Structure formats: structure tokens, C-alpha cells
Amino acid sequence: MSLENELLSVTCTAPVNIALIKYWGKRDEEKILPLNPSLSITLDVDDLRTKTTVVASKHFDRDRLWLNGKEHDISSKRMQTCITKLRQGAGDLRSDDGTLLIAKEEWKHYRFHIISENNFPTAAGLASSASGLACFVYSISQLLCFKETFPGELTTIARQGSGSACRSLLGGFVLWECGIAPDGTDSIAKQMDTGDKWKHLRIVILIVNDQQKKTSSTAGMQTSVQTSDLLKFRSKEVVPVQLSRMRDAIKEEDFTTLATITMQESNQFHACCLDTFPPIFYLTDVSKEIIQFVHDYNAKCGGTFVAYTFDAGPNAVLLTQDENLDKLVASLYQRFGFFPVTREGVTSSVCESPQ
Ligand code: 2P0
Known part of the structure; x- marks a missing residue:
């Protein structure tokens, strides 16, 4: 089976999280490492979500992003870091019977069109960057069959899109660890409690x-x-x-x-x-x-x-x-x-x- 002319797509949603212990201040601006750990609760509510569709094709000339119907610049360092790291961790795409459809090395030839919508006010202090970047990272990771090389790696990528986004990848009560490693590999988000x-x-x-x-x-x-x-x-x-x-x-x-x-x-x-x-x-x-x-x-x-x-x-x-x-x-x-x-x-x- 050939996917030469196929459009591949995936649609995901990500929830908003509300910080009970607040994140405010970075010790490393570039890697988005926080001054202190923070703790949030993930909201289970349909009218506070980001929904993102990612379409991949070899025939797109560049990555593009539309947010709430309007095209946005995707060349920011944060978004490019996320895309680069996701591409680096891409895995093979296989069909249900195990046939190789796209080898991981092939993904570098694919470009993305990303369509994202918030069903609540953007940038009004309602954690839109958290659900938005979490959804951005998660949906691309799904499309690329991303493989984590250590537990929580995906949260470190979302963190580099927007700090609080790492907490929206998990449900319940979520702890974003401050970490001590200079490369930020231990500044990950973890579920602290299921909230059951x-x-x-x-x-x-x-x-x-x-x-x-x-x-x-x-x-x-x-x-x-x-x-x-x-x-x-x-x-x-x-x-x-x-x-x-x-x-x-x-x-x-x-x-x-x-x-x-x-x-x-x-x-x-x-x-x-x-x-x-x-x-x-x-x-x-x-x-x-x-x-x-x-x-x-x-x-x-x-x-x-x-x-x-x-x-x-x-x-x-x-x-x-x-x-x-x-x-x-x-x-x-x-x-x-x-x-x-x-x-x-x-x-x-x-x-x-x-x-
Ligand atoms: C929080 N806030 O813990 C705190 C409480 C706002 C007040 O996380 O620069 O949008 O992208 O890492 O994640 C807002 O910060 O900032 C935030 P960047 P972000 O939820």
C-alpha cells in the first residue's frame, strides 16, 4: 500500500487546567524551566477545550497553523522547538496487520497543516495557551507515532510550547516538577492523584x-x-x-x-x-x-x-x-x-x- 498521495490526519482535544499551586517565573527562559513546581486540576468539561486537527502531506510546502479560523505565524521559536523535537522522536506508521506504511525517516519529508479551535475566550486568563499547546503537541505526536525515550518526555515538549501546557496532557491532580537538570529532562508533569x-x-x-x-x-x-x-x-x-x-x-x-x-x-x-x-x-x-x-x-x-x-x-x-x-x-x-x-x-x- 502506498501513501504517496494520501493526506494523513488526526484530530484530538485537550482540556484546560487550573493551577492550585501557581507557576509564575522561569529559571530558564529558553527551555521554559519554572522557578518552582506547580500543581493543577484538569477540568473535565466540554465547553473548555481546544480541538486540533493536524493534516500531513509530502505535497505541502511548509507547516501552517490556523487558530480559531485565522492563520497564525508558526515560525515562533517555541512552536518550531516542539515540531523539531516531535519529528526527532517520530516512529514508524504501520497498518493494523503490521505492514510498514511510513518509515520514521520518511516523516522529514512531510509538512503539517494544523487547524486549532478554542471553544472559550483565548488569552483571557482561562489557560488557553495550556490547552492549545497541549493539543498542538499531542495531536502531532499521535500523527507521527511519537515514541517517548523516557517517561514524561511528551510533557517536556509541551512545556517548551508553553509552561502550563505540560499539565494539560494528564488528568486529575497534576504536578509539574521543577526539576534540577540543566537540560530540563526532569522538569516533567506527572499525575499526582487520579482525583477519583x-x-x-x-x-x-x-x-x-x-x-x-x-x-x-x-x-x-x-x-x-x-x-x-x-x-x-x-x-x-x-x-x-x-x-x-x-x-x-x-x-x-x-x-x-x-x-x-x-x-x-x-x-x-x-x-x-x-x-x-x-x-x-x-x-x-x-x-x-x-x-x-x-x-x-x-x-x-x-x-x-x-x-x-x-x-x-x-x-x-x-x-x-x-x-x-x-x-x-x-x-x-x-x-x-x-x-x-x-x-x-x-x-x-x-x-x-x-x-
Ligand atoms: C499557572 N499561569 O500555573 C499560572 C498561574 C498564570 C497564572 O501558567 O510563558 O501561559 O508560556 O510558560 O504557561 C501562565 O503561564 O506561560 C500560567 P509560558 P504560561 O497556571
């Missing part, structure tokens, strides 16, 4: 603003590394302790501790943004009202029933447990009047987690 015992966890996403943020995460964290003493202190002194507590909380199914650390982490990340010079403001007045609402809600209920976390944008991700969901949603509606419909620029959706 956390099926009652619910995520409520409040879209405060779906516009693209002014300061990209990449640029923002660069300035933070250069100017924020708080970030240095946090990565060395705070994150290791919080990560260890979070690990125990996940294992012990301790929502109160998980929720508390999640809020502290979010606050410290945004404090680092404020400690950056010039400061970076991702939270808006509405974001701050949501923070106040959560603390008031918990105080009124006499415990920790809901947590918030904010990434590099104003949109809130709330964590709660199934038994509290209806009450929380009713209170959100009473306070903000934005559930379940869009009102005053704020929308919300509820999803199950983890994946």
Missing part, C-alpha cells in the same frame, strides 16, 4: 471579562523574575511548604485545607504581580468583589465551603463541593445577579472536576 475520590468537587467559572489581557503571562512573569523579591521568597520558602500541605490535603480528601491553600496561592501570586515593578494588575474591582463574597459566604456558613483562584486575568474559578453547589449558585445570583445568564458582562458556568 474528588468526584464531588465542583468548579464554577465566573467570566468577568473575556477580552485578551494587556500583559501576557510570558512577559509578566519575566518582569516579576527581574523585579519581585516576593517572588524569589515565595518560590524558595512558600511553595515547597504549600505543595506538601496540598499533597496531604488531596490524599486525605480534606476540602478545607485544599480550599484554603488554593486561595492563599492565588492571593500570593497576585501579590507578586503587585510587587513587580512596574506592577501588573490582573484583578479588577469585580474580581475583588468576588474574593470578598467568598470570604463573607464562608464566614456566614461557619466554615470553608468555597474557594476562589484567579490566573493571569480577572476571571474567577470557584471550587466547591457538590452538596454546596445549589446554595452557592443561589448566593452568587443574589449577590451578582449573573447566574445562569449573562448580565453586566459576567457569565458563569459550572463543571465537574477533576477529569
Whole structure:
């Protein structure tokens, strides 16, 4: 059988992940090695995904990428690094009966057309680069029959597309190891916990603003590394302790501790943004009202029933447990009047987690 004139294609989806222990700052810009480990939860929700189709042909003259219907430059160093590393690890393509269809050496003659779509706002602090680059790397790896030379290698490639993307390749609670090796081979993402015992966890996403943020995460964290003493202190002194507590909380199914650390982490990340010079403001007045609402809600209920976390944008991700969901949603509606419909620029959706 010859594939000389065939178009080969594969379509994959990748989910968004939400960091509970935040990644902010790199120790190596080129290889995208983080200052500290981070921990995320992968969201199992159909309306927060990237879907990517990769078509390969010997007859394409170059690699091309379309994102949400618009052609994008694919010549960035990050994307080229990912494609080069994926090509290097390509395997033989065989038919079901074992017949060799494309030998691994042949892939260098193929070029890709990559069509990617996010079904949620891009670059609004909703982890679009995480699901986007994870899907980009994963779908090309599938097409190329990529073979890992060490466990977690694919996550090191996704990491070089965008740091947080490495966490979107796995489900449940995912740890992105900081690593110590200068070549970054030990800075991989691993599933820390399947999340099977956390099926009652619910995520409520409040879209405060779906516009693209002014300061990209990449640029923002660069300035933070250069100017924020708080970030240095946090990565060395705070994150290791919080990560260890979070690990125990996940294992012990301790929502109160998980929720508390999640809020502290979010606050410290945004404090680092404020400690950056010039400061970076991702939270808006509405974001701050949501923070106040959560603390008031918990105080009124006499415990920790809901947590918030904010990434590099104003949109809130709330964590709660199934038994509290209806009450929380009713209170959100009473306070903000934005559930379940869009009102005053704020929308919300509820999803199950983890994946
Ligand atoms: C996180 N964020 O852990 C943190 C919390 C934003 C705030 O990962 O430069 O888009 O591509 O590695 O991965 C955003 O950073 O940055 C991010 P690059 P990325 O989810």
C-alpha cells in the first residue's frame, strides 16, 4: 500500500487546567524551566477545550497553523522547538496487520497543516495557551507515532510550547516538577492523584471579562523574575511548604485545607504581580468583589465551603463541593445577579472536576 498521495490526519482535544499551586517565573527562559513546581486540576468539561486537527502531506510546502479560523505565524521559536523535537522522536506508521506504511525517516519529508479551535475566550486568563499547546503537541505526536525515550518526555515538549501546557496532557491532580537538570529532562508533569475520590468537587467559572489581557503571562512573569523579591521568597520558602500541605490535603480528601491553600496561592501570586515593578494588575474591582463574597459566604456558613483562584486575568474559578453547589449558585445570583445568564458582562458556568 502506498501513501504517496494520501493526506494523513488526526484530530484530538485537550482540556484546560487550573493551577492550585501557581507557576509564575522561569529559571530558564529558553527551555521554559519554572522557578518552582506547580500543581493543577484538569477540568473535565466540554465547553473548555481546544480541538486540533493536524493534516500531513509530502505535497505541502511548509507547516501552517490556523487558530480559531485565522492563520497564525508558526515560525515562533517555541512552536518550531516542539515540531523539531516531535519529528526527532517520530516512529514508524504501520497498518493494523503490521505492514510498514511510513518509515520514521520518511516523516522529514512531510509538512503539517494544523487547524486549532478554542471553544472559550483565548488569552483571557482561562489557560488557553495550556490547552492549545497541549493539543498542538499531542495531536502531532499521535500523527507521527511519537515514541517517548523516557517517561514524561511528551510533557517536556509541551512545556517548551508553553509552561502550563505540560499539565494539560494528564488528568486529575497534576504536578509539574521543577526539576534540577540543566537540560530540563526532569522538569516533567506527572499525575499526582487520579482525583477519583474528588468526584464531588465542583468548579464554577465566573467570566468577568473575556477580552485578551494587556500583559501576557510570558512577559509578566519575566518582569516579576527581574523585579519581585516576593517572588524569589515565595518560590524558595512558600511553595515547597504549600505543595506538601496540598499533597496531604488531596490524599486525605480534606476540602478545607485544599480550599484554603488554593486561595492563599492565588492571593500570593497576585501579590507578586503587585510587587513587580512596574506592577501588573490582573484583578479588577469585580474580581475583588468576588474574593470578598467568598470570604463573607464562608464566614456566614461557619466554615470553608468555597474557594476562589484567579490566573493571569480577572476571571474567577470557584471550587466547591457538590452538596454546596445549589446554595452557592443561589448566593452568587443574589449577590451578582449573573447566574445562569449573562448580565453586566459576567457569565458563569459550572463543571465537574477533576477529569
Ligand atoms: C499557572 N499561569 O500555573 C499560572 C498561574 C498564570 C497564572 O501558567 O510563558 O501561559 O508560556 O510558560 O504557561 C501562565 O503561564 O506561560 C500560567 P509560558 P504560561 O497556571
